[in-house]
Amino acid sequence: MQYLDLTVIRQALAWARAGETLWLCTVLSTFGSSPREPGAWLVARRDGEHVGSLSGGCVEEDFLDRLAEGAFEAPVQRVRYGEAEEALNGPRVTLPCGGILEVLVERLEPGPATLAHLAALERALTGQRPRIRQVDLASGALTLEDDSGLGDRVVWPPAGDEAAGTVRLRVGPVARLVLAGMSPVAEACAEFAQRLGFEVMLCDPRAEALDGLTVPGVERVVNLPSAFIAGGGCHAATAVVALTHDPRIDDLAMIEAVRTEAFYIGVMGSRKTSAARAERLRRSGGLTEAELARIQMPIGLGLGSKTPAEIALAVMADIVRVRRGQGRDAL
Structure with a gap:
């Protein structure tokens, strides 16, 4: 989860400020079962102090043992663990899950x-500025570029590209879900989103409505969702969803959300309700066709959902789809 990534980078900064050499490890790819996704980080010192994780523990143990023995002196190395591990640098670990894990190890002076x-x-x-860090796999040279924040966290150049020999690693703010209004579907979405590593904020002007929220760790905002959004509650890694069927909450939230960089904006309702809402937003809210096109209505994937949990599943699946840069036609 990106919360852990932030802890890794802050520890790396502290060690660098103290004059320590450090090793930054990034999961480049996984095949089969793996507890961490591509892009996950671990940072370590030669003495074995480390923060973050790459696997369930076996990979970390091997890496730290080899680091203590004086390995990884090159500016950058790729190491593969698991099946056919002899192909890259010959680590001594076969993953219990039977998967394959490839790790980028950078030595940072x-x-x-x-x-x-x-x-x-x-x-x-x-902050609100996603970046891509490009790493030269021969020299370890680093560059940073602005980015949308959407798509895979590890991006390889296509064969024959002039950038061959590099890897691009996407870095952005912790994903945020802003729920406009309390409802059974919103509560179910909050639970799913937390499991997916999102920072979750539920906004409702009715304090008594928020009292019924049973999902721990969700930030409760006693305010109109539209006011929260207008006050800077969204960044480029934010999804805004309105799930109350109350146009006084849902419509105002949509009007403000399209003025932000939020990567996903959606509102619940049938096709008939959505068509009526689009007309209201066009006529009363002054939204342009381009702004209306940013709003997913009806929200979510068409799974035939009926219950609050099923609707929440469809909503969160669609959010993950957009966040990972997948078109509906790719499903």
């Missing part, structure tokens, strides 16, 4: 360049 790079990564994880 303390100094102004490392400090500036790590500080930029911290800003990307905490």
Whole structure:
């Protein structure tokens, strides 16, 4: 989860500021079962102190043992664990789950360049400016570029591309879900979203409605969702969904949400209800056709959902689809 990634980068910054050499490990790819997704980080010192994780523990143990023995002196290395592990650098571990894990290991010396790079990564994880870090796999040279924040966290250049020999690693703010109004579907969405690693905020002007929320860890905002959104509650890694069937809450939230960089905006309702809402938003809200096109209505994937939990599943599945850069026609 990206919360852990932020902890990793902050520890890396602290060690770099203290003049420590550090090793930043990134999961490049996984095949089969794996507890961490591509893009996950671990940072370590030579003495074995580390933060983050790459697997369930076996990979970390092997990496730290080899690091203590003096390995990984090159600026950058790729290491493969699991089946056919002899193909890259010959680590001693076969994963119990039977999968394959490929890891990028970068040796970062303390100094102004490392400090500036790590500080930029911290800003990307905490702020509103997603970045892509490009790593030269031969020299370890690093560059940062602005990014949309959407799509796979690890991007390989196509064969024959002039950028061959590099890998692009997407870094952005912790994904956020803003739920406009309390409802049974909103509560179910909050639970799913937390499991998916989202920061969840549920906005409702009725304090008594929020009292019924049973999902721990959700930030409760006693305010109109539209006011929260207009006050800066969204960034480019935010999904905004309105699930109350109350146009006083849902419509106003949509009007404000389309003025933000939110990557997903959606509102619940049938096709007939959605058509009527689009007309209201066009006529009373002043939304343009381009702004209306940003709103998913009806919201979610067409799974034939009936219950609040099924509707929430369809909503969160659609959010994940967009966040991963997948078109509906690819499903």
